[in-house]
Amino acid sequence: MQNGKGHSVKLKDDPADPFSYARRITDSISLSEKCHAGATELPRVIVRSVAGLSNWQAGVKEVLDAHNQQREARVEGLLVQLTSPEQIPALQSLRKALGQAVPAIFVETTLSLDTELFKGEGSKLVIVRTFTADQSAQLKADSEICNKNVAILAADLDIESAKSLVSELSKIPAGALIISASHPSKGLHAIGTHREIVRLLTEAKVNAPLWIRATEANAAILDQGFQSRLLEASILAGSLLIDGYGDLISCETPDSTVKSLTLGYDVLQGARARQTKTEYVACPSCGRTLFDIQSTTLKIKARTGHLKSVTIAVMGCIVNGPGEMADADFGYVGGAPGKINLYVGKTPVKFNIPQEEAVERLVDLIKEKGKWVEA
Numbered sequence: 001m002q003n004g005k006g007h008s009v010k011l012k013d014d015p016a017d018p019f020s021y022a023r024r025i026t027d028s029i030s031l032s033e034k035c036h037a038g039a040t041e042l043p044r045v046i047v048r049s050v051a052g053l054s055n056w057q058a059g060v061k062e063v064l065d066a067h068n069q070q071r072e073a074r075v076e077g078l079l080v081q082l083t084s085p086e087q088i089p090a091l092q093s094l095r096k097a098l099g100q101a102v103p104a105i106f107v108e109t110t111l112s113l114d115t116e117l118f119k120g121e122g123s124k125l126v127i128v129r130t131f132t133a134d135q136s137a138q139l140k141a142d143s144e145i146c147n148k149n150v151a152i153l154a155a156d157l158d159i160e161s162a163k164s165l166v167s168e169l170s171k172i173p174a175g176a177l178i179i180s181a182s183h184p185s186k187g188l189h190a191i192g193t194h195r196e197i198v199r200l201l202t203e204a205k206v207n208a209p210l211w212i213r214a215t216e217a218n219a220a221i222l223d224q225g226f227q228s229r230l231l232e233a234s235i236l237a238g239s240l241l242i243d244g245y246g247d248l249i250s251c252e253t254p255d256s257t258v259k260s261l262t263l264g265y266d267v268l269q270g271a272r273a274r275q276t277k278t279e280y281v282a283c284p285s286c287g288r289t290l291f292d293i294q295s296t297t298l299k300i301k302a303r304t305g306h307l308k309s310v311t312i313a314v315m316g317c318i319v320n321g322p323g324e325m326a327d328a329d330f331g332y333v334g335g336a337p338g339k340i341n342l343y344v345g346k347t348p349v350k351f352n353i354p355q356e357e358a359v360e361r362l363v364d365l366i367k368e369k370g371k372w373v374e375a
Contacts, residue, residue, distance in 0.1 A: 013323050015202050016196050016243035023167045024198065026209045027154055031124055035076055037178075037209050037247045042274045044265040046077035046106055046211070046250035047257055051355055052089040053080050060097045062257040067101065069258055072276040072308055073265040077126065078102050079250060082109035095122035113142055124150040126178065133164035143172045147263055148345040154178040154211060157354040158185040158259035162197045168206040177208040178248065183217035190218035190236050198245055209247035214267075231255045233267050241271040272327075272363065278304055279311040289316030291355050299333065299359050306375040310366070313343075314343035322346065329371065332362055335367030344369060 016024075028038035037044045047066075051058035063075050082091060095105050099122030108128040111117075118125060127146055131139050139155065144154040147149065155169065157179060162169075169177065181197055184190040198210060214233035222228055233251045241245050251263040268274035280301065285293045297314045304312060313328035315321025318341065321333045331343030335351060340358035342350040342365055353361050366372045 004090060005183060012196075012199060014243075015199055015247070016195075018243075019233050020130065021028070021242070021244060024202070024210070024246055025207055027099060027177075027207045029175045029178065029209055031077060031152075035103040037170045039247065040248070043241070043246055043268055044076040044248045045073070045261065045268070046079055046248055047075045047260045047264065048079040048250060048252040050255065050257055053082060053087040054095065055095040056090045056097075062288060063098060063102060066258045066261050070261060070265075071306070073261050075102050075257070076282065077104045077106050077248070077250075078123070079106040079108060079128070079252070082107050082117075085114070085116070091141075092120035095120050095125070098123050102150075113145045115145075115149070118151060126154050127151055127178070128154040128156060130156040131161050131165060133160070133161045136165055136168045137354070139165055139168050140171075143168075143176065147173060147176050152176055153182055154177060155208075156180045156182050157197060158183065158368075159196050160195060160198070162183065162200045166200055169201070169206045169208070170204050172208070174207065177206075178211050179206075179208045180211040180213050181214045181218075189220065190241055192235055194236075194240055195290070199209060210240075210245055211248040212246045214253060216251070219253065221255065226259065227253065229259075230263060230266070233263055237267045237331060238271045241268070241273045246273070269299075271345060275309045275311075278307045281311065281313040281328055283315050283324060285316055288319055290337050291316070291340070293334075296355075296359070298333070300362065303359060303363055304366070307366070307373065310371050312362075322348075330362065330369075332358065334361070339361065 021041045026039040028040060030036050049059045051062055054326050063078060067074060092150060102123050104124040104126050106126040106128050129142055143153050158181060181193050185193045212235050216222055218236055219232040222232055237246060237249050249264050251260050254260045254263055265276050269276060282297050293314060293316050300312060300314060311328045313325030313331040315325055315331060315333045317334050325331045326346060333341045333343060335341035338355045339352040340355055341348050342362055
């Protein structure tokens, strides 16, 4: 593997099988009664608070506004920085205010874990701590106080600290630990860092869930545009998710809660790790296309865009279309000039429908198969 300077860094083989997808085996952790993270759960989305604890009321408004703007996307963990003991009352107020809206508050801090920190009610606490290779005793003490106060410890590591602390990590009870890597290890890029940490955890049978953090430090090249943040998050999280790595994700570079939330769910949808809105698969059109695919796709989106966890393919012809839409739930395929064939999965079920009627017939088919909900 190459580091950012083009020098080779020798790592052992990644345990992921490139030919067969499987989620990494991880323990289930409870962020709330109804929200869990782990190998048998959907990847959870954490959002960094822009307002922070210094203006916690604005932070509450950020989250509630984001929920109002996003139909299915919800903040499942809110990340805040705790830099002073004087901010603890604000943290307690934030937890209480968001108790019904956000399962967990992720508190990133270097302060000593005083029992005052854990007082209060509402959203569950996840304590985020960065550990160096020589902090085995600190890791043990922090995990014990978190466990005593029914909080979860998120250990932020690099490769050296993971190597040194893996024995202590293995002693932490199942369901009480999350692992993250908010910055790349020396001499490696962020993806290589995550993969090597996963390998070390797997060898030691530490099944703690992995939290993928798309931070500025983990970015290769980050400019001010949102597209750059989308690209960086997709490269990091996407490459790990498709190999079954990742139980939580946070996109921490956007400057608004709504953008961070949208980006997190979009990355999961793009990696087919979690579907919260309609997925469309459309061919780019060619000389074989038998109808106006661009306008038709827009019409289909207008009628079906509110559906959840449904994949619809729009293909121009029957030559390549059925193969390209293999993962779709429903297919809209040109069968002859001005005529449409409709598919359920890979199976054609309705033939030679006039193009003018085909969009509504597709809606009827979705209803027939029990996938339709009203907007």
